[in-house]
Amino acid sequence: MSLPINTYLQDDLNKRKDQALYRQLQINKDLIDFCSNDYLSFARCPKIKQKVKDSFNVAGRFSGSTGSRSISGNTAQAEDLEKRLARFHRAEAALLFNSGYDANLGLFSCIAKKDDFLVCDELIHASIIDGGRLSYASRLRFAHNDAYDLEKKLQHASGKIQNGQIFVAVESVYSMDGDIAPLKLISDLCKEYKANLIVDEAHATGVFGRQGRGLVSELGLEAEVFARIHTFGKAIGCHGAVVVGTEVLRNYLINFSRSFIFTTALSSHSLTAIESAYDQLLSEKFDNSYLHELICHFKSDFFIHPDFYLIESTSPVQSLIIPGNERARSISLALQAWGFDVRAILSPSVPVGKERLRISLHMHNSLKEVDNLKNTLNEILA
Template sequence: MNPLEQLLAAKLKEREAAGNLRSLSIADGKADFFSNDYLGLATTGLLNNIIKDTYPEAGGTGSTGSRLLSGNNAEVEALELTIARHHGAEAALVYNSGYDANMGLIASIGHRHTTIIYDELCHASIIDGVRLSQTQNTFKFQHNNIADLSNKLQSHSGKGPLIVITESVFSMDGDMAPLELIAALCTAYNAQLIVDEAHTTGVYGHQGAGLVSALGLQDQVFARVHTYGKALGCHGAAVVGSATLRQYLINYSRSFIYTTALPVHSIRAIACAYQYLTSTAYSAQPLHDLIAYFRHSITERGITGFVESTSPVQAYITGSNDTANHLSAQLQSAGLQVKAIRSPTVPKGAERLRMCLHTFNTHEQIDMLMGVLGGQ
């Protein structure tokens, strides 16, 4: 084994000894409480049926190049107009994934004299975007803590452009950001607000337009990132904002410029997902009814350890990797697919089971899950 592989092997052994070695697994037909397919568009085949009905002929297998070379086409530009209209924005730009969108957006707009203040629980893609930016002044504010954010804005006001970044619903805890209060602070300090709407697209707002739209804050948010690999059941993402921002990203966002564009069949899948959101078939109410049943079951059984959440993401704190692994194995044995989220993905002491609810889950499946957790 060469010196580099020796180093890699040693790092893997460290992970294994700590009980947090990651590995790939294949879903095996158990009840799904672990995917992000909140509306069931991917699992049930509903989106695939819409695609087949709308586009009888298959789309191309590859886009052949980046958007600035041979990968641009009329379909993706039409889709971007649809996305912008749907979310009440002037313009939109499609990226290959939510990770690419967050990273490309933040890294490109952060300059030497810019100050970025972001929630301490923001997604890794946001953190990587901050790290890759030229911004020297970057600060975390305590999770959803308006007083801490206000203090940091006050401290850095007048020292150059201010950017505040948060998620509308957080991916690990499932709780919501106090967007109205954050937006008001940003207005007061002339800060530009960026909101990652990954877990609210398709779930909140009129026709699933997201939490920013549901709260009527479109004009107070500089940029939103909507992703399509969760409730919309396909792949890709878009940054929505002003026409100036779109043009800037086309010129400066490296994760947009230097990558092969999404193929036509992916563009069509996103277009069909938006077609579904605007149809009479769409409703997020069954999902919200299921969330209410889940939370009622927690209270009724007196189960402690759950993070407060009214979103499809529900977190049960175990406090250690070993306990999280043990409970996950118990749930798997009961026919329930629930994954342990271990440190360092979450901070030490905040290890958990992360459960996602979907329109296709049943009360009986939730009762089984509560039965296992209630027996602890």
């Protein structure tokens, strides 16, 4: 006889607790933020807040979306914003999604078909993995940021494929390690093997490239990349995402992407928040150089316990490897007790033995706060 459903579920939760894998939601107040993805501090920007507030009083706009964009939820505001985003990111067209997860799920689940190959970096985001699973494409993984291993996988796919397409998926900046993909090498390989390159720019948007256009733009590779995903929940400081590419790709997603077709559209105030954030990027006053100065300052003179190490990264994501779920979690809690909001990332979110403190740096962090964090870390680990 089967167990009652709640007993069955609780058994799985208990196993997670026994393995030190149990997750709980927490709210930390009055802690110094070294945790969020708000790299440019846009989520707390008074100008953006005011514009969102004012948007509720615009004549003809609803507080809600009223439906999906294929039915009642499409607006001139959404279409104008997409045109603006396409121009900003130097693409032919753009299509908004409700989150980065929705964008990747919707793109990868419909773009790759049964006769196709999807070749992904082994550390690619879960949303791309899930999107690939929903497609019927054959899937291959290559060693993280390893162009040599990617070429081996492309050779394999090229030898097997008949009438299909090959897609290569990478992140420009990896969300857990904070390191950067060798995009020029990857782009050259894709061109050689006639593969379509897709780049998730979630953690590069606002941080790299002129006016925060992303790493693809910084390297001048826009014409070499089939699709880019720019999410707004990180440095842009709001919610949603956009896929940029060709007009054909936009029309294809409107017709085949289930996470676009069957979801409620972004509301007007969400669109206004995105517009306002991009106003900041386009402003003559926009300057993210302090963020990069802060990153260099954090890494300089970083002396730490010999059992641990910092992954090489020039992005705001700085990951300190502290093997073991319990050890990483206990150090994170100790830092929180000292007033620093630093969270542990545990397996299976990262590989076993690569558990870590994921330290995020922001425009609202001071040099003194960074120094105090490093000093406190050394005291805890001594």
